[in-house]
Amino acid sequence: MRSVLSVVLLTSSAPALAQSLAGQPLFYIVLLLAALVLLLAGWVLVLKKRLARQQPVEEEAKPQDLSFxxxxxxxxxxxxxxxxxxxxxxxxxxxxxxxxxxxxxxxxxxxxxxxxxxxxxxxxxxxxxxxxxxxxxxxxxxxxxxxxxxxxxxxxxxxxxxxxxxxxxxxxxxxxxxxxxxxxxxxxxxxxxxxxxxxxxxxxxxxxxxxxxxxxxxxxxxxxxxxxxxxxxxxxxxxxxxPDLISYNNEKLGLMAELRHAISQQQLKLHIQPQIALSSRQVVAGEVLVRWHHPRRGLLGPAEFLELAEQMGVIYPLTQWVLEKAVMTLAELAQQEIHCKIAVNISSKDLLQDELVDSLELLLKKYKVKPSQLVLELKESALVAEPDKAMRMLNHLAQLGVELALDDFGTGFSSLAYLRELPISQVKVDCSFIFDLHRSDTHTAITGAIIDMAKNMNFMVVAEGIEQPEVEQKLIAMGCARGQGFLYAKPFALDAFPEWVKQWSYSKATY
Missing domain, CATH: 3.30.70.270 (Reverse transcriptase/Diguanylate cyclase domain)
Structure with a gap:
């Protein structure tokens, strides 16, 4: 502190010193000024040292162990x-x-x-x-x-x-x-x-x-x-x-890599299978099914690549493509004054995509299609992975106005209380219950119980896999609303659906 005061005093007395030097020989003036400069430099050096001692020393901080x-x-x-x-x-x-x-x-x-x-x-x-x-x-x-x-x-x-x-x-x-x-x-x-x-x-x-x-x-x-x-x-x-997993995995990875390019290469085709109102025999909807015309493997059905696509994260772009084709077909049906809905299957991975609702809303606006004309079908297993997020997404889709259907009803394990919370309007009874309905009393009893349960929950019931007129009659007696199966039509090209609906309406075919 004394050093600081000394420097301050020296600098403050500089004017007085200048007066005292007036009239003195030049030699004495230069000598005195040099001494003053040396004194100031010494005090500055002392100050620097003392200030340095007051600052934290960086060397005291332990360096990081680079080897660790x-x-x-x-x-x-x-x-x-x-x-x-x-x-x-x-x-x-x-x-x-x-x-x-x-x-x-x-x-x-x-x-x-x-x-x-x-x-x-x-x-x-x-x-x-x-x-x-x-x-x-x-x-x-x-x-x-x-x-x-x-x-x-x-x-x-x-x-x-x-x-x-x-x-x-x-x-x-x-x-x-x-x-x-x-x-x-x-x-x-x-x-x-x-x-x-x-x-x-x-x-x-x-x-x-x-x-x-x-x-x-x-x-x-x-x-x-x-x-x-x-x-x-x-x-x-x-x-x-x-060891077999190496070739098995390479085959899967190769197939999924090809699937990513299949859309742009126009290898994917959509087929559709109509749904019939059992009481009036009117065509009320159709379910779209994707097929892959693979250049080397030939025609691949959904079971051969869809599940793998979902597991490997390729399913969402595929679903987006299917949705656009379906909405385009709905616009074409509306232009021809054909009142018919189209159903598209969505997976659990689709439900976890935050942009699903927004992209679907833009798609419907682009083609000027009413949301109520589109049906989204999902399996009960799609709700298991992340039930809370899946439920939120379903509620958003329902608010958008699209119809929601639960596929393979009767084969899952969800509680009835949970099913009641779902914003769905229809359920599809699995074809495993329907196929032998006319041959087995057990199948009849189970199917009847499933349909009664669905009706009590205010769900409309769609039966899959109807192939015989006897099965159709039993389902009508049970109160089933709609039917789908080979009895009406095998899946055919989506492009032919409007014409098929017209022909069905004209013929009113009976079996």
Missing amino acids: LSLHDDTSGLPNKLQLQQQFELWCRSHSNQKASLLLLKIQNFERVNQALGHQNANLVLLQIAQRINAAVQQDQELLVLEQQGKQSSKVAHLGGVDFVLWVDASTRQHAAEQIARRLEHKVPEALLIHGCAVEYQLKSGIAHYPQHGVLLSDLIDRAHLAMQNRQWTQTSSQVFH
């Missing part, structure tokens, strides 16, 4: 793929003749958590899930310890994103990885609370055995991932890789 960062995931803090690779190589050198398994775990549908909570909160969820997985396997002696920090060991590697890997010693228990995977899938996914919100999630697993399925870590990870994908696609319980 290079071997750990920056979100979860768990060992990353590089550290897993190092430990894998050490294990292989010391266990040359030993069997092991690579267990891959993946958090399902985590992108929805990201969208709902934001990136920062989603990372907090990811951190907690990672900690849960690692805590759940602390007592599993078969697992390779990737890192030991105090009493806590890290037995899980975080590959980045939502993928985790465990290395399982299979020398004493052949199916140890499968048992650990099942336990983790069932016990770890409990809802997490983030800022008062409950976050639901699921874990799915895939397993590849060493050295049976590969000796390189990258190959084992790829094959465990392939096993997990196949499990999702085929809804099987086995999560273990099999």
Whole structure:
């Protein structure tokens, strides 16, 4: 402080000093001014040193350990793929003749958590899930310890994103990885609370055995991932890789890649099967069915590619194409004064698309079609994955004015209370109940009960798979409103539907 005051005093007394120097020889003036400059420079140096001592010293902050960062995931803090690779190589050198398994775990549908909570909160969820997985396997002696920090060991590697890997010693228990995977899938996914919100999630697993399925870590990870994908696609319980999956998967991926281009290449065609009002025998609607004229495989029916398209995320653009073709046909029917509805099947993945309602509304306005002329059919299974979001979407569609129908009614497992909440107006009784209706009293009793239940819930009933006049008569007696099946027409090209309706109206065919 004294140094600061001295500098201030020196600078403040400069005018007086200048007066005292007036009339003095030039030599003395220059000498005195030089001394003054040196004095000021010295005080400035002292001030700089003292100010520097008062500031925090950067060297006191502990630098980040670069080696730690290079071997750990920056979100979860768990060992990353590089550290897993190092430990894998050490294990292989010391266990040359030993069997092991690579267990891959993946958090399902985590992108929805990201969208709902934001990136920062989603990372907090990811951190907690990672900690849960690692805590759940602390007592599993078969697992390779990737890192030991105090009493806590890290037995899980975080590959980045939502993928985790465990290395399982299979020398004493052949199916140890499968048992650990099942336990983790069932016990770890409990809802997490983030800022008062409950976050639901699921874990799915895939397993590849060493050295049976590969000796390189990258190959084992790829094959465990392939096993997990196949499990999702085929809804099987086995999560273990099999060599046949390579060709099987490549075939599926190739087929779906071709499907993405099939629309622009005009390989897809729509057929339609009419629906008849059983009491008046008028054509009231038609259900569109997609066919794929594959250049090498020939004509493919819906069962050969639609389910796969839904599993692999290709179904929504296909549904959009079908919807536009259906709405175009409705516009053509209106121009010809044909009053008939068209039904389109939508999947569970379609219901999860936020833009579905807006795009459909634009489509109806573009072709000047009334929403009530379009029927959207969905299976009960489409409501299972995310029932709350599916219900919201159905309510939005109902508010738009389109008619909603529940397909394969009687084969699902939803409670009646849940079905009552759905904004649907009609149900379609599955053809498995209808086909042998005239031959089996059991089928008659079951079908009658299903129709009565639907009518009591104020649903209009459509019967699929009618092929014999006797079946039609029984359905009329049961109070079924509409029928669809080979008795009236096999599926035919959509372009021919307006003309077919006219011919049916003229003929009023009876059987």
